[in-house]
Amino acid sequence: MVVLPANTQEQLTHELNISFTTLNRWENSHTTPSRLARMRLIEYCTGKGVSDEIVAALKRFSEKEEITYVLQNGECGER
Numbered sequence: 380m381v382v383l384p385a386n387t388q389e390q391l392t393h394e395l396n397i398s399f400t401t402l403n404r405w406e407n408s409h410t411t412p413s414r415l416a417r418m419r420l421i422e423y424c425t426g427k428g429v430s431d432e433i434v435a436a437l438k439r440f441s442e443k444e445e446i447t448y449v450l451q452n453g454e455c456g457e458r
Contacts, residue, residue, distance in 0.1 A: 395419045406450045 392402050397416060404410040412420060421437045 391423070394423055402450075 388399060388402055392399050395402075395416065396419070401410075401416075405412055417437060421434055424434050424437065
């Protein structure tokens with residue numbers, strides 16, 4: 380599993396207005412983001428220039444594995 384660096388995790392949790400615990404649960408497949416959290420995540424990724432492919436995957440999110448893949452591979456971190 381790829382884990383985002385602490386400074387990136389802190390920035391992401393701040394910008395999405397979520398707790399570190401929530402992000403950790405998403406990364407470890409214990410929970411999935413709510414609809415509002417997914418919308419915030421999409422906005423964040425779009426603003427960071429994440430590929431259209433990844434943003435599209437977030438938009439069509441229907442299974443836990445898709446969001447987990449994106450988070451575990453650090454696709455929404457700083458570039």
